[in-house]
Amino acid sequence: xxxxxxxxxxPIGSNEAYSLHVNCERRDVRDAWVGESLLFVLRERxxxxxxxxxxxxxxxxxxxxxxxxxxxxxxxxxxxxVVGQQVLTIEGVAPVGAPTxxxxxxxxxxxxxxxFCTPGLIMAxxxxxERSAEPTELEIRxxxxxxxxxxxxxxxxxxxxxxxxxxxxxxxxx
Amino acid sequence: MTDAATRTELRGRLGxxxxxxxGVAKAQGSFAFSGDLTADGFLWGATLRSPHPYARIIRIDxxxxxxxxxxxxVITAADVPGAATYGLISHDQPVFASxxxxxxxxxxAAVAANHPDTCRRALAAIVVEYEVLVPLTDPERAIDGSHExxxxxxxxxxxxxxxxxxxxxxxxxxxxxxxxxxxxxQAFLGLEAALALPDSGGDGIELFVATQWLHEDQKQIAACxxxxxxxxxxxxxxxxxxxxxxxxxxxxxxxxxxxxxxGRPVRMAYSRQxxxxxxxxxxxxxxxxRHHAGLDGxxxxxxxxxxxxxxxxxxxSSAVLxxxxxxxxxxxxCEHATVDGWAVRTNNLPCGAMRGFGVVQACFAHEGxxxxxxxxxxxxxxxxxxxxxxxxxDRLITGQVIENVAPVARCxxxxxxxxxxxxxVGGHDGNPLRLPGGTGLTADxxxxxxxIGWGVSIKNLMYSEAFDDYSTxxxxxxxxxxxxxxxxxxxxxxxxxxxxxxxxxxxxxDDVVLEPIDTTVGSAGSTSASRQTWMSGGAVDGACRxxxxxxxxxxxxxxxxxxxxLAIDGADVVDxxxxxxxxxxxxxxxxxxxxxxxxxxxxxxxxxxxxQGNCHTAFAFxxxxxxxxxxxxLGLVKVVQIATAQDVGRALNPLSVIGQIEGxxxxxxxxxxxxxxxxxxxxxxxxxxxxxxxxxxxxxxxxEISLIEEPDPMAPLGAKGVGEPPTISSTxxxxxxxxxxxxxxxxxxxxxxxxxxx
Numbered sequence: 036x037x038x039x040x041x042x043x044x045x046p047i048g049s050n051e052a053y054s055l056h057v058n059c060e061r062r063d064v065r066d067a068w069v070g071e072s073l074l075f076v077l078r079e080r081x082x083x084x085x086x087x088x089x090x091x092x093x094x095x096x097x098x099x100x101x102x103x104x105x106x107x108x109x110x111x112x113x114x115x116x117v118v119g120q121q122v123l124t125i126e127g128v129a130p131v132g133a134p135t136x137x138x139x140x141x142x143x144x145x146x147x148x149x150x151f152c153t154p155g156l157i158m159a160x161x162x163x164x165e166r167s168a169e170p171t172e173l174e175i176r177x178x179x180x181x182x183x184x185x186x187x188x189x190x191x192x193x194x195x196x197x198x199x200x201x202x203x204x205x206x207x208x209x
Numbered sequence: 210m211t212d213a214a215t216r217t218e219l220r221g222r223l224g225x226x227x228x229x230x231x232g233v234a235k236a237q238g239s240f241a242f243s244g245d246l247t248a249d250g251f252l253w254g255a256t257l258r259s260p261h262p263y264a265r266i267i268r269i270d271x272x273x274x275x276x277x278x279x280x281x282x283v284i285t286a287a288d289v290p291g292a293a294t295y296g297l298i299s300h301d302q303p304v305f306a307s308x309x310x311x312x313x314x315x316x317x318a319a320v321a322a323n324h325p326d327t328c329r330r331a332l333a334a335i336v337v338e339y340e341v342l343v344p345l346t347d348p349e350r351a352i353d354g355s356h357e358x359x360x361x362x363x364x365x366x367x368x369x370x371x372x373x374x375x376x377x378x379x380x381x382x383x384x385x386x387x388x389x390x391x392x393x394x395q396a397f398l399g400l401e402a403a404l405a406l407p408d409s410g411g412d413g414i415e416l417f418v419a420t421q422w423l424h425e426d427q428k429q430i431a432a433c434x435x436x437x438x439x440x441x442x443x444x445x446x447x448x449x450x451x452x453x454x455x456x457x458x459x460x461x462x463x464x465x466x467x468x469x470x471x472g473r474p475v476r477m478a479y480s481r482q483x484x485x486x487x488x489x490x491x492x493x494x495x496x497x498x499r500h501h502a503g504l505d506g507x508x509x510x511x512x513x514x515x516x517x518x519x520x521x522x523x524x525x526s527s528a529v530l531x532x533x534x535x536x537x538x539x540x541x542x543c544e545h546a547t548v549d550g551w552a553v554r555t556n557n558l559p560c561g562a563m564r565g566f567g568v569v570q571a572c573f574a575h576e577g578x579x580x581x582x583x584x585x586x587x588x589x590x591x592x593x594x595x596x597x598x599x600x601x602x603d604r605l606i607t608g609q610v611i612e613n614v615a616p617v618a619r620c621x622x623x624x625x626x627x628x629x630x631x632x633x634v635g636g637h638d639g640n641p642l643r644l645p646g647g648t649g650l651t652a653d654x655x656x657x658x659x660x661i662g663w664g665v666s667i668k669n670l671m672y673s674e675a676f677d678d679y680s681t682x683x684x685x686x687x688x689x690x691x692x693x694x695x696x697x698x699x700x701x702x703x704x705x706x707x708x709x710x711x712x713x714x715x716x717x718x719d720d721v722v723l724e725p726i727d728t729t730v731g732s733a734g735s736t737s738a739s740r741q742t743w744m745s746g747g748a749v750d751g752a753c754r755x756x757x758x759x760x761x762x763x764x765x766x767x768x769x770x771x772x773x774x775l776a777i778d779g780a781d782v783v784d785x786x787x788x789x790x791x792x793x794x795x796x797x798x799x800x801x802x803x804x805x806x807x808x809x810x811x812x813x814x815x816x817x818x819x820x821q822g823n824c825h826t827a828f829a830f831x832x833x834x835x836x837x838x839x840x841x842x843l844g845l846v847k848v849v850q851i852a853t854a855q856d857v858g859r860a861l862n863p864l865s866v867i868g869q870i871e872g873x874x875x876x877x878x879x880x881x882x883x884x885x886x887x888x889x890x891x892x893x894x895x896x897x898x899x900x901x902x903x904x905x906x907x908x909x910x911x912x913e914i915s916l917i918e919e920p921d922p923m924a925p926l927g928a929k930g931v932g933e934p935p936t937i938s939s940t941x942x943x944x945x946x947x948x949x950x951x952x953x954x955x956x957x958x959x960x961x962x963x964x965x966x967x
Contacts (some may be wrong), residue, residue, distance in 0.1 A: 049324065068324070068326060070326065075325075078245075084238070084241070084245040085237070085238020085239065086238070087242070087244075087398070087399070087449075088244075088400070089398040089399065089400060089449075089481065089898075090481045090897070090898040090899075091480060091481060092481070092897060092898055092899050094897075094898035094899055095398065095898055097398060124238075125237065125238035126237075126238055126239075128237075129237065131234075131237055131239050132233075132237075134233050134236060134237055138233065138236035138237055139233070139236075141232070141236045142228050142229065142232035142233055142235075142236055143228055145226070145228075145864040145865070145867065145868050147229060147232045147235050147236055148229075148450075148701040148702070148703065148868055148872065149235075149397070149398070149399060149448060149449045149450040149700060149701025150231070150232070150235025150236070150240055150447075150449070150701065151242060151397075151398040151399040151449030151450060151701075152398050153235050153236050153238075154235075154236070154237075154238040157236055157238075173636075173638075173640055173642055173643070175906070176642075176906040176907050177642060177906075177907060179906050180905045180906040180907045181905075182906075183398065183898070183903055183905060184398070185395075185396055185397055185398050185450050185452070185872075185875075185876075185903065186450055186701050186868070186872045187868055187871060187872050187875075188868075188870075188871030188872040188873070188874055188875035188904075188909055188912065189871070189875070189906050189909045190867075190871040190909075190911075190912055191864075191867070191868055191871065192906075193906075
């Protein structure tokens with residue numbers, strides 16, 4: 036403990052500079068510490084507060100983003116490790132005030148209470164419906180089981196996902 | 210009276226399943242939670258915590274932290290200018306420990322720095338020398354006096370007896386059991402977070418914080434800062450769930466102290482591990498009960514003893530105790546009782562409010578007893594409960610008459626009428642995900658046993674024991690727009706939705722503006738005890754009615770009509786005895802009507818030394834039936850279905866009510882089969898979401914719901930609180946179902962695999 040004075044300035048080596056591709060834009064990151072997670076950099080350096088941190092262990096899914104189309108927990112990824120890859124966050128899903136069908140269905144079906152888990156679940160649901168247009172209830176449960184919600188008991192979320200699947204099918208067939 | 214051609218249909222009135230006003234912003238990630246708030250030039254704050262459950266502080270040396278570049282403040286107990294302690298009921302908890310630490314995680318110091326990692330290193334550089342003491346971890350030793358007092362206030366927080374009726378009644382049927390509940394965590398997702406902005410002169414502060422009760426926080430913070438209350442201004446930061454864990458102070462005072470010390474904005478945000486240590490939990494509890502009943506199964510007398518482990522500080526333990534013991538009988542008739550209740554202090558984590566507040570504990574015990582009684586007299590679980598079901602006019606063992614609507618039998622009957630799952634064990638498709646153990650593929654389908662169990666409960670609504678937990682609302686009407694102001698903490702439950710529905714309904718307006726939730730209006734009381742729809746709903750309703758009266762005066766004077774003849778019909782003011790019809794927009798054009806209203810519930814009383822008195826305000830009821838599949842070899846449980854009929858009074862927003870019911874049941878299921886903070890010798894062993902298990906999509910059963918709507922004449926809008934009941938009797942229902950599947954007794958929650966298979 037007495038050796039604390041020998042430690043280097045600020046966060047160790049907080050002088051990294053790199054660029055990320057986030058929501059189809061190049062975003063420069065300067066004076067960063069290489070140990071920062073993608074979640075931290077998105078929120079604190081790029082001001083994208085839509086991704087949430089609730090466990091910092093990849094257990095709750097609140098920080099879900101897409102990296103090159105794959106659903107990942109941004110708390111488990113070092114920001115500097117995704118240079119050159121495409122990052123999509125909740126902010127890149129739709130402009131503010133123009134919600135996607137999934138976002139609107141969550142609101143209408145009562146799938147949002149405190150809403151802290153919601154951005155992560157929106158990312159996971161879009162990803163699920165890309166891969167499986169008409170998931171069964173069990174498939175929805177399995178696919179979204181990496182996202183914890185403490186308020187809703189999940190029933191209205193399942194309802195919202197099913198509503199989107201039905202609406203998309205009827206749009207496609209009409 | 211209604212002219213369909215001219216009447217404007219309004220959406221979102223009382224009774225409609227309106228969507229949340231903040232829903233789209235939350236779904237788009239643009240809603241600002243308290244942890245999302247930031248300010249130019251801010252610093253990060255962080256807390257140093259005790260590694261010991263009980264130790265004397267010999268020395269604190271913060272010099273190492275000051276040597277780290279980027280550190281702007283290091284504070285300890287010596288830097289607290291006002292009251293050294295705080296607390297909801299008694300002020301027994303230090304802002305920072307100075308002489309003794311009493312639980313693992315107790316704050317000792319705090320730092321402010323330019324980066325979270327700088328904070329982490331600064332905390333690591335603070336040297337605290339401890340003399341480790343032998344912790345008190347067994348609540349019985351707090352009662353029997355065999356451990357030294359761990360706090361100047363002693364080791365017993367409160368002892369209360371209830372003695373009613375004939376104490377000599379025995380049998381003829383006697384059933385007895387001892388029941389235990391582990392420590393549950395609220396586990397809201399939005400971690401504790403706050404942003405403090407110091408006034409330029411350093412003589413005041415503004416705090417944005419996720420809390421359940423702004424004005425109580427304000428009072429406690431101001432006392433610790435040594436400021437007049439008005440110098441501490443609070444605004445609700447977006448709240449990511451609460452469930453009781455935000456009723457007590459956590460980081461509020463620390464954040465303010467760091468901001469005042471540095472003269473800069475300070476953000477504090479707990480990690481998940483820190484959150485487990487930094488807020489109160491549901492009390493672990495041991496309950497012994499003995500029921501005396503007739504041969505027909507009617508309850509004659511109940512004896513009980515409750516021991517609530519309150520952990521290191523009092524928080525709301527005394528109120529949790531009273532809630533527990535006054536609900537000993539459950540929703541059943543009982544005239545004679547002897548109850549001994551203790552809430553004690555130990556060196557375990559502090560416990561306080563969590564959804565269900567003492568009644569969760571009582572219900573797990575009384576429902577276990579009801580099943581034992583049913584077996585003893587040869588009745589089934591439904592019949593024994595219907596036989597004893599409480600009705601309006603019956604008395605609690607405190608002597609208090611239940612004056613509310615009390616549809617206990619209807620709750621049971623409507624639950625029983627809901628369909629059982631039509632699928633066999635493992636489902637029709639044979640998918641292993643439907644079996645206990647899921648994709649682990651561990652279950653042998655032919656060995657799985659299915660069980661059905663019941664739980665029924667009564668829950669008090671609002672605060673008790675002579676506490677006047679009023680709520681305030683201010684409503685302005687101008688040009689057809691209603692602006693509603695209140696300090697009611699919106700924590701996800703949906704009061705913002707209900708408030709707008711009330712204003713639309715009472716005032717006939719379409720546009721409702723909800724003003725910021727802060728301390729510039731009177732207190733709303735806490736978002737807890739299932740009380741905000743009743744209390745703040747009553748306040749908004751009352752303020753809207755006052756505004757409406759004045760609107761009617763204006764319209765009446767303008768048209769020469771007695772205002773008492775006027776009414777709101779849709780979006781219009783109409784003459785109930787004439788042709789006049791004028792829109793609210795037109796009637797309120799160019800005027801400003803403003804009214805403020807405080808809603809108070811009827812007064813309640815303290816209990817006397819025999820536990821007698823009208824201590825509670827009102828009651829709600831619910832029944833749960835659980836279906837489970839159990840793997841008896843590996844001790845794994847799959848909860849298949851919960852059916853419930855709940856006494857809601859009136860569903861002001863059915864979609865919101867269903868959300869409360871399903872969400873509450875999830876927390877009840879969690880307590881039944883997985884959720885427990887493990888403490889060994891006062892040390893927490895599972896302070897993370899990896900090790901503290903929460904129900905996921907795959908754990909949560911289907912829920913079948915029946916809403917029982919018998920508007921309660923005592924409730925301002927006929928609506929009872931709906932948040933807590935779902936959490937209360939769902940737990941014993943699941944455990945009863947596991948007992949049914951196995952044919953063996955289970956006395957403890959959460960039920961562990963070893964309880965089933967060993």
